[in-house]
Amino acid sequence: MKPEVMLPPTLLNSDNPARLYSPSQVGGVSFFFGFPLAGAILISSNYKTLGESGLRFRTLIIGIVLTIFALIISFRLPEEFVSAVPFLSMVVMYFWAKSAQLDFYEKFIAAGGYRHSILRVCIIGILALVCVIFIAIPVFLLGDSFGWFTA
Numbered sequence: 001m002k003p004e005v006m007l008p009p010t011l012l013n014s015d016n017p018a019r020l021y022s023p024s025q026v027g028g029v030s031f032f033f034g035f036p037l038a039g040a041i042l043i044s045s046n047y048k049t050l051g052e053s054g055l056r057f058r059t060l061i062i063g064i065v066l067t068i069f070a071l072i073i074s075f076r077l078p079e080e081f082v083s084a085v086p087f088l089s090m091v092v093m094y095f096w097a098k099s100a101q102l103d104f105y106e107k108f109i110a111a112g113g114y115r116h117s118i119l120r121v122c123i124i125g126i127l128a129l130v131c132v133i134f135i136a137i138p139v140f141l142l143g144d145s146f147g148w149f150t151a
Contacts, residue, residue, distance in 0.1 A: 011049070011108065018049045019116045020105050027094030029125040031086050036066035037135075038128035039093030042121065046101050066092070067132055071139045 011018045021042040030039035040063020047056035066089075074085050109115065 011113065017114060018108075019114045020046050020049055020101075020108055021097075021121065022105055022115050023094050023097035023102055025116065025118070025121045026097035027090045029121050029128075030093035031090035032122075033125035033129045033132075035070050035086075035128070035132045036089050036093055037063045037132055038125045039063065039089070039097065040066070041124055041128055043093075043097050043101065046097075046104075050101075050104060064135070067135060068139055071132070071136050072143060075140065075143060 026039040026042045029042060030036055040059050044056045044059040044063070047053070047059060070085055070089060074082055077085070105115075
């Protein structure tokens with residue numbers, strides 16, 4: 001039996017209602033923008049809204065590490081398998097969000113809360129993709145100099 005999920009009392013303030021990202025939004029942004037960083041940003045934003053600053057920071061660090069790992073795998077995979085990376089990213093991020101935050105999300109929505117808009121999710125995804133490009137350049141340069149990408 002799961003423990004009762006308690007929402008912070010200020011979460012549903014009618015003057016400035018909080019919004020959360022759904023696990024589907026987390027998985028979708030990870031798929032369409034190809035890397036875990038975007039999904040980790042959304043999960044971390046949910047933790048900020050829920051008042052869990054420690055988990056927020058840890059989520060961002062894990063998202064960056066997973067993104068670097070996905071980049072290294074992408075450079076090492078044969079070209080015909082590279083398209084599997086966004087799919088795997090989506091699956092991992094969706095199930096991470098679902099296992100970590102689904103109970104809070106469902107209770108929040110049932111209590112009259114809102115989820116963030118798709119437009120906001122897409123903007124965050126595009127910004128995360130720009131960050132991934134800035135992460136990919138050093139990973140590629142380091143990997144090339146250390147021979148990570150040679151068979």
